[in-house]
Amino acid sequence: MQALPGGDIKATVAIVGCGIVGTAMGKLLGKADYHISGVVTKHLETARRAAEATGAEKFSISPWEVTREAKIVFITTPDDLIESTCMTISEHEGFEKNAVVIHCSGALSSDVLSSARDAEAMVATLHPLQSFASTDQAVSLVPGSFCTIEGDKDALPIVRQIVEDIGGILLEITAEKKTLYHAAAVAASNYLVTLLHLALELDKAAGLTSNTSYEALLPLIKGTLSNIGEKGIPGALTGPIARGDVATVSSHLDAMAKDAPKLLTLYRCLGLYTIDLARAKGTLSKEAADKLRALLNISEEK
């Protein structure tokens, strides 16, 4: 572990908010020989259990009681409490000078920790680019997952070291662009679920059960992911839009208008976006693209 500001070699860590991510961070950092000095949650019983799980010396429901002597403070409360929790700690003079205060939200930048900056601490974010349903899952998935960081210049070397120590893969971003980065993660993860739901609903309208539909679609999904890995985007795009098969797309719209009208808007939006990909791939003529745009209800912009 690298030397911290102030010359300390062994970093003491306080964790405020010991749910899935906070407890997992405590366990992973403990394994990497960081000293977990204290843990804090809303309920004392949760804090006691988190202290047992992470080997923390202290547990409390008053954050400033455990953050005061820590060189590194993780604020891993729900997103909408990060800013106010940081402010409360600052108001109680709970940050050491030059401590590094970190939150793990993907949506928020380090700017929500500005009250800690005002208290002469440094601020940063470390977002594990993963979805965790439990602490055990987080402990096993963080190593090998990308961990995205941004923050104060002097805090970054310490946060980079943390990512390395917990086995993450480093990805760096700026605070200004973090919202777009998070929108990308939402598109890749949450909207993938939405997309699959669209497919299952269409199969349901075709008379298939969702179990059968999911089993049947899964090899297609895996094959597509593998094609994307091999050929990239738009190279991996296949299907009626890539081929300029206007009649097939038209028949989809007719069938959906009859049996699944609620799904038409999303199908049309995705189709329009796909026309641009097919044009970029080079397999869709301008003429066929124009016909598809008209069908899907938008005119091509010059």
Ligand SMILES: NC(=O)c1ccc[n+]([C@@H]2O[C@H](COP(=O)([O-])OP(=O)(O)OC[C@H]3O[C@@H](n4cnc5c(N)ncnc54)[C@H](OP(=O)(O)O)[C@@H]3O)[C@@H](O)[C@H]2O)c1
């Ligand atoms: N879960 C994921 O998949 C994931 C992935 C990447 C990043 N993250 C980020 O990680 C952070 C934590 O998420 P999580 O999933 O670990 O949430 P979580 O499981 O809901 O845990 C939140 C914890 O915060 C505690 N808490 C609530 N109010 C508090 C307060 N006022 N003071 C101190 N502690 C308080 C809760 O304590 P009690 O248990 O006592 O109520 C709970 O233990 C968030 O910023 C989230 O965006 C989550």
